[in-house]
Amino acid sequence: MTKTISFCRATFRVESPTSVAAATLPIKNAVDLRLDRDASGAIHIPPSTFAGSLRNHATRVHGEAWTNSLFGFVADEDDGSETKARASSVWFLDSSVTHAKVEQYVATAISRHTGAAKLGTRRDSERLLAGATVSLDLRIDERLDDLIELVTTWRPVVGRNRSNGYGELAVERVDYGSVDLGTPEGLAQWLSHSGPDLVSEVVRAHSATVAEASNEAxxxxxxxxxxxxxxxxxxxxxxxxxxxxxxxxxxxxxxxxxxxxxxxxxxxxxxxxxxxxxxxxxxxxxxxxxxxxxxxxxxxxxxxxxxxxxxxxxxxxxxxxxxxxxxxxxxxxxxxxxxxxxxxxxxxxxxxxxxxxxxxxxxxxxxxxxxxxxxxxxxxxxxxxxxxxxxxxxxxxxxxxxxxxxxxxxxxxxxxxxxxxxxxxxxxxxxxxxxx
Structure with missing residues (x-):
């Protein structure tokens, strides 16, 4: 049985300030809400941040049953006797942020009684400014065409402060390709590369047409x-x-x-x-x-x-x-x-x-x-x-x-x-x- 593994790399443009905060303890005289960073100190948006957004997009376009068949589900039987579950066919592998510019800003909560700044709520925060580039690597072993159709029409919103217009991304490019492990060439490609380098090598094969973004609001x-x-x-x-x-x-x-x-x-x-x-x-x-x-x-x-x-x-x-x-x-x-x-x-x-x-x-x-x-x-x-x-x-x-x-x-x-x-x-x- 021939095994084919497919990869997709979506490249996004950050269109509004974005804040995916790190889970850190408060430190005196430090920024209260810092952007998440990787081990090297570079700005990082965890791939899991995108998972819910893509699933919601699939539900809006194709309905819940179609979405469950692609992204999996967990459901209990009516009598509570057992739990049914199915794993997602889509793997969210890695993401990276380039051309990042970070701004530190001060904010306070607004008192609903006075309409002025609420005492004791001042906080220093960081945000990623518009103009940065974000790439997301995905893997899927079946239904590659369905995944490409979803990603090319996707307009993700990630992170916190979404009611303030934060976290809006626009798809700029979608590249994809497959590795056939049943051929000597595909097996050599699989064994000689790993991680993001493997994805970069595979997705050179094809580039999809990105649909024009529409604002539903x-x-x-x-x-x-x-x-x-x-x-x-x-x-x-x-x-x-x-x-x-x-x-x-x-x-x-x-x-x-x-x-x-x-x-x-x-x-x-x-x-x-x-x-x-x-x-x-x-x-x-x-x-x-x-x-x-x-x-x-x-x-x-x-x-x-x-x-x-x-x-x-x-x-x-x-x-x-x-x-x-x-x-x-x-x-x-x-x-x-x-x-x-x-x-x-x-x-x-x-x-x-x-x-x-x-x-x-x-x-x-x-x-x-x-x-x-x-x-x-x-x-x-x-x-x-x-x-x-x-x-x-x-x-x-x-x-x-x-x-x-x-x-x-x-x-x-x-x-x-x-x-x-x-x-x-x-x-x-x-x-x-x-x-x-």
């Missing part, structure tokens, strides 16, 4: 204009005169950027405040919540009583401020005892005084009922943004971060309040029972 768009100075996540820099200077962080094009996490935190806090004001059963009840309510389904949560969390159904993206005008504002700390200026506490902060920013909220797995509630809540938030009650960025208590919404795709604002109040009819029976 729908989106809400908000176009906002800076009304009062905005600043966020500044970088500390000692000025020429010795005074502390905080400069804006910029993207690869040199434009100031509003982080996705900031957008998500502020908008969720604002919606939660509205739901609480209306005494709505849709709101998350914090530690007392069973995490089965609308807010938990749409925005996700960190874990219920069983410790299992839920990823947000929404995706926010980092937004550059375009046509911006920046300036430095000089400030001085106030002495709490004298009420005068504190000695040696002068600093400068770079702010954006003019500009436009485009916020985009993508959604993939939101039901029609949940979607209508989200639109209604966002329309109310837009009113608060226009009135200056909802602000973005740092120093909002000092009058910073006010924007004006110039255009939005949330629809007619006349039915905002009525739609939200009528949301009780859109709840599941479990929500109705748990409603206060």
């Amino acid at each position: 729908q989106a809400i768009d908000l176009q906002m204009q800076v009304v009062e100075p905005w600043t966020s996540d500044p970088v500390k820099d000692e000025g020429e005169d010795g005074h502390k200077t905080y400069r804006l962080k910029t993207n690869a094009d040199g434009l100031p950027r509003m982080s996705a996490a900031s957008q998500r935190g502020v908008l969720r806090s604002s919606i939660s405040f509205i739901l609480t004001t209306l005494e709505s059963p849709l709101r998350c009840r914090g530690e007392a919540c069973e995490h089965d309510r609308w807010e938990c389904r749409v925005f996700g949560h960190g874990g219920a009583a069983d410790g299992v969390g839920r990823r947000s159904a929404l995706t926010f993206r980092e937004s550059p401020i375009v046509d911006g005008v920046s300036a430095f504002r000089t400030r001085n700390a106030i002495d709490r005892f004298t009420g005068g200026a504190a000695r040696g506490a002068l600093w400068r902060t770079e702010v954006v005084t003019e500009g436009m920013v485009h916020l985009r909220i993508e959604y993939r797995s939101v039901s029609d009922a949940d979607w209508q509630i989200l639109l209604a809540a966002l329309r109310l938030v837009i009113v608060d943004i226009q009135d200056g009650f909802v602000r973005f960025g740092a120093a909002v208590a000092s009058g910073h971060g006010r924007f004006s919404v110039t255009t939005s795709t949330t629809g007619d604002p006349d039915a905002d309040l009525m739609t939200l109040l009528a949301a009780r009819t859109l709840l599941s029976p479990k929500d109705e029972v748990s409603a206060p």
Whole structure:
């Protein structure tokens, strides 16, 4: 019986910041969330990270039965007498990252009560910037054509912070080939190479055509204009005169950027405040919540009583401020005892005084009922943004971060309040029972 072994190498382009964190213990004065690295110190994305993403893609395209036949399954009999299992036909062998650029950044959680940074949640993290190249090696002994068809139409999302637009990869190239161990040439190839070198040798044979990527997500768009100075996540820099200077962080094009996490935190806090004001059963009840309510389904949560969390159904993206005008504002700390200026506490902060920013909220797995509630809540938030009650960025208590919404795709604002109040009819029976 002739044995044929096939390999496939998929090459991806990193399209958004990616964070696959290492499982390390916290170290004082060190980065809290470091990127995973291999023994040589190079950035590493474990092959197992891709396994779930490819299986989910197969399920969406071909259904669960087809997917189980290729990727295996574990299932219990109805009477619990035995467990049936089948191993996956696809082996995830190795992955590598090249042209990697790593950025260290600071983030905090957003308090749902104040809408500002939550005390004690500051963390330093690392992320792999867009533009890197990732290669993934796969092995399959049967159904090579099925695997190639899957990989060429795949658009994986890996790592953490996916609701902030992280971890998006695009397939650039798919190479594949087979080794026939029944021939002298194939046997020599098999015995004279090993590991990634063997895959490189075999996949030279063929290259598949990559399908054009399609974005299945729908989106809400908000176009906002800076009304009062905005600043966020500044970088500390000692000025020429010795005074502390905080400069804006910029993207690869040199434009100031509003982080996705900031957008998500502020908008969720604002919606939660509205739901609480209306005494709505849709709101998350914090530690007392069973995490089965609308807010938990749409925005996700960190874990219920069983410790299992839920990823947000929404995706926010980092937004550059375009046509911006920046300036430095000089400030001085106030002495709490004298009420005068504190000695040696002068600093400068770079702010954006003019500009436009485009916020985009993508959604993939939101039901029609949940979607209508989200639109209604966002329309109310837009009113608060226009009135200056909802602000973005740092120093909002000092009058910073006010924007004006110039255009939005949330629809007619006349039915905002009525739609939200009528949301009780859109709840599941479990929500109705748990409603206060």
